[in-house]
Amino acid sequence: MSGLTIQEIETKLNTIIAEIKRISVDEISLSAEEDFIGKYGLSSMDAVSLSVKISQDFGFGFGQQAEDIDGLASFGSLTQLIQKRAA
Numbered sequence: 001m002s003g004l005t006i007q008e009i010e011t012k013l014n015t016i017i018a019e020i021k022r023i024s025v026d027e028i029s030l031s032a033e034e035d036f037i038g039k040y041g042l043s044s045m046d047a048v049s050l051s052v053k054i055s056q057d058f059g060f061g062f063g064q065q066a067e068d069i070d071g072l073a074s075f076g077s078l079t080q081l082i083q084k085r086a087a
Contacts, residue, residue, distance in 0.1 A: 004058075004086055009079045016053045020046050032076025047072075058086045 010030075018025040021040050030036050042050065054062040062068055062085075071081035 004083060006079050006083060009058075009082050009086075010075075012057055013054075013075070013079065013082075016050060016057065017042075020049045020053070030075040032074065032079070034075050035073075036075045036078070037072060054082065058082050060085045 014028040014030070015025050017036065017040055018028050020042070028040075030039070036042070037047070051063040051068075062071075062082075067081065071078045
């Protein structure tokens, strides 16, 4: 799954977050700097679901490397990490 743009990654992540939180994707609105975990109240179980969905949808094992934790700091850091790792 190489060559994904940040926009494509953001769209996919919005869909994943909406599925996990059982809300409409239209209710998801995030800027690169935002703490998406806090904004949408993702629990530890939600984080596990997020990790699994990222692994499935982007084709790499998310949560297996130390830098993955840094990727959870903000929506932008996660999209950049995915772009780098899915290449």
